[in-house]
Amino acid sequence: MTILVVGSVAFDALETPSGRRDRCLGGAATHFALAASYFTDVRVIAVVGEDFGPEEERVFTLRNIDTRGIEHVPGKSFFWSGSYMKNLNEAQTLRTDLNVFQTFSPKIPPEYQDSEFLFLANIDPVLQEEVRREMPNVKLVCGDTMNYWIKDHAENLARVLKDLDVLLINDTEVKMLAKDPNLVQAARKVLDMGPRALVVKHGEYGATAFFCDRSFADGASVIVPFRAPALPLAEVVDPTGAGDSFAGGFFGYIASQPALTPAVFRRAMFYGSVMGSFAVERFGTERLQQLAPGEIEERFALFRQLSHLE
Amino acid sequence: MTILVVGSVAFDALETPSGRRDRCLGGAATHFALAASYFTDVRVIAVVGEDFGPEEERVFTLRNIDTRGIEHVPGKSFFWSGSYMKNLNEAQTLRTDLNVFQTFSPKIPPEYQDSEFLFLANIDPVLQEEVRREMPNVKLVCGDTMNYWIKDHAENLARVLKDLDVLLINDTEVKMLAKDPNLVQAARKVLDMGPRALVVKHGEYGATAFFCDRSFADGASVIVPFRAPALPLAEVVDPTGAGDSFAGGFFGYIASQPALTPAVFRRAMFYGSVMGSFAVERFGTERLQQLAPGEIEERFALFRQLSHLE
Numbered sequence: 001m002t003i004l005v006v007g008s009v010a011f012d013a014l015e016t017p018s019g020r021r022d023r024c025l026g027g028a029a030t031h032f033a034l035a036a037s038y039f040t041d042v043r044v045i046a047v048v049g050e051d052f053g054p055e056e057e058r059v060f061t062l063r064n065i066d067t068r069g070i071e072h073v074p075g076k077s078f079f080w081s082g083s084y085m086k087n088l089n090e091a092q093t094l095r096t097d098l099n100v101f102q103t104f105s106p107k108i109p110p111e112y113q114d115s116e117f118l119f120l121a122n123i124d125p126v127l128q129e130e131v132r133r134e135m136p137n138v139k140l141v142c143g144d145t146m147n148y149w150i151k152d153h154a155e156n157l158a159r160v161l162k163d164l165d166v167l168l169i170n171d172t173e174v175k176m177l178a179k180d181p182n183l184v185q186a187a188r189k190v191l192d193m194g195p196r197a198l199v200v201k202h203g204e205y206g207a208t209a210f211f212c213d214r215s216f217a218d219g220a221s222v223i224v225p226f227r228a229p230a231l232p233l234a235e236v237v238d239p240t241g242a243g244d245s246f247a248g249g250f251f252g253y254i255a256s257q258p259a260l261t262p263a264v265f266r267r268a269m270f271y272g273s274v275m276g277s278f279a280v281e282r283f284g285t286e287r288l289q290q291l292a293p294g295e296i297e298e299r300f301a302l303f304r305q306l307s308h309l310e
Numbered sequence: 311m312t313i314l315v316v317g318s319v320a321f322d323a324l325e326t327p328s329g330r331r332d333r334c335l336g337g338a339a340t341h342f343a344l345a346a347s348y349f350t351d352v353r354v355i356a357v358v359g360e361d362f363g364p365e366e367e368r369v370f371t372l373r374n375i376d377t378r379g380i381e382h383v384p385g386k387s388f389f390w391s392g393s394y395m396k397n398l399n400e401a402q403t404l405r406t407d408l409n410v411f412q413t414f415s416p417k418i419p420p421e422y423q424d425s426e427f428l429f430l431a432n433i434d435p436v437l438q439e440e441v442r443r444e445m446p447n448v449k450l451v452c453g454d455t456m457n458y459w460i461k462d463h464a465e466n467l468a469r470v471l472k473d474l475d476v477l478l479i480n481d482t483e484v485k486m487l488a489k490d491p492n493l494v495q496a497a498r499k500v501l502d503m504g505p506r507a508l509v510v511k512h513g514e515y516g517a518t519a520f521f522c523d524r525s526f527a528d529g530a531s532v533i534v535p536f537r538a539p540a541l542p543l544a545e546v547v548d549p550t551g552a553g554d555s556f557a558g559g560f561f562g563y564i565a566s567q568p569a570l571t572p573a574v575f576r577r578a579m580f581y582g583s584v585m586g587s588f589a590v591e592r593f594g595t596e597r598l599q600q601l602a603p604g605e606i607e608e609r610f611a612l613f614r615q616l617s618h619l620e
């Protein structure tokens with residue numbers, strides 16, 4: 001099965017307690033696509049500037065990611081500079097240059113129309129809605145957003161949420177979106193806004209999935225939430241893209257399976273955590289560019305050991 | 311098997327978003343003893359004042375907790391007043407009156423000498439060390455502490471840690487104790503200080519156990535840490551005593567088993583989380599005073615569902 005992802009492809013400048021990088025390939029769609037590419041076919045819709053050359057292109061194509069939807073326009077690519085010196089759990093934004101991303105208007109190539117799965121990475125909800133509308137026949141839509149859209153673009157976001165199968169956001173975002181400080185109450189409120197399932201990412205503490213009655217196509221009903229652990233790591237080199245890599249592992253695994261059952265959802269949560277744990281071990285996308293065969297299954301087994309009674 | 315616990319028996323005044331109580335039976339030893347009493351025999355060493363009457367005594371005796379080690383002296387019992395109005399994850403101390411606790415000098419009754427397990431609740435490490443020395447033949451010693459002792463009584467605490475089997479503290483405390491912001495690195499450093507295993511409590515995110523090579527009597531070696539989830543709750547009525555209740559479930563279960571194996575340790579982490587999840591559902595010790603038969607196993611099953619792939 002094939003996932004279509006729409007989102008940012010960017011360059012990042014990063015500083016963390018482990019070091020600094022002036023220019024890393026980054027962006028939500030990049031991290032997502034790389035992580036998902038270990039599970040299924042991935043197609044990307046994004047916009048880049050003239051600074052995005054063959055070297056960057058090759059990061060995608062080496063993982064067999066379809067880049068025909070990456071539009072090249074004059075100017076510079078989206079640039080973000082962040083620091084984790086004060087807090088590894090939360091980036092301090094030093095600079096954001098939208099550049100060519102400012103006028104991004106996603107165009108879906110005709111050859112992408114038959115994609116079965118759609119991931120709406122964190123971009124303007126107006127664009128998310130537009131893409132969603134142009135892909136009416138996808139089997140499953142999964143989306144992300146962030147505090148900025150929740151705070152100042154609530155109405156636009158509400159329209160996206162109405163038509164989402166799975167929303168993946170973090171702790172702070174779900175509480176902000178629901179205007180409720182309790183995670184369970186907030187999750188219920190967010191599920192009432194539309195998504196069939198909600199995955200809340202807790203950073204170093206893992207992630208929790210909440211379900212509503214309509215979560216599974218086969219009618220299986222799940223009331224109990226599900227928690228996937230995160231791997232305790234002796235060094236987090238660079239947290240950038242951990243959430244997008246989680247989403248890539250999560251949705252990539254789902255797209256690789258014949259149907260979305262409760263058991264598949266649970267395993268998808270683990271694969272999300274697995275890909276997130278790889279992502280933070282190196283700067284930018286370094287680690288996810290080339291995982292060795294077997295590394296994913298090995299780490300999956302580690303996550304099982306980490307969390308299972310027997 | 312029998313657990314001897316030494317710690318505080320107190321009265322608490324509490325305010326939380328769910329309400330307030332002017333006078334609740336509390337104290338680390340109380341929460342611990344009640345939680346552990348569902349698994350094994352428990353004996354308490356503590357000191358109380360004249361305000362601790364038959365009604366309070368009955369809370370213990372109804373759960374078959376041995377109170378012969380609770381010393382009654384003139385004056386008032388330890389009193390603590392705390393507020394969770396700003397943050398449910400961290401109490402704001404409004405008032406602490408040590409009262410009779412100020413001159414607490416634990417006395418171990420002769421009939422307690424044959425206790426096989428020892429829990430050193432959060433008290434002055436000098437007292438913890440004293441009790442430990444007087445109980446040289448216990449099979450297993452588990453202990454707690456807090457930021458105050460870590461910060462200002464480091465040398466005394468170091469002597470306690472040297473002779474501890476399991477240390478149970480929270481996230482902030484382990485990082486403070488190790489002077490390291492990374493959980494894994496901090497855990498390693500703390501294990502180097504003496505404990506064979508370290509259980510780090512993460513509040514609403516569960517708990518992680520780290521092991522050193524000497525963790526298990528049967529020589530079983532565990533390198534991978536173990537994470538137990540916490541139950542996402544729609545209402546946390548009162549977080550007071552959640553950590554002590556976790557410790558009670560954890561150590562109570564261990565004391566009920568023939569040997570401390572890796573599998574027993576894992577299940578103990580779950581029982582700890584189970585008892586912690588009950589504790590916060592009502593004010594003070596209300597919920598743990600009388601759990602119905604089957605409730606613990608039912609919730610244990612829920613924790614399994616919450617965290618296990620199949």
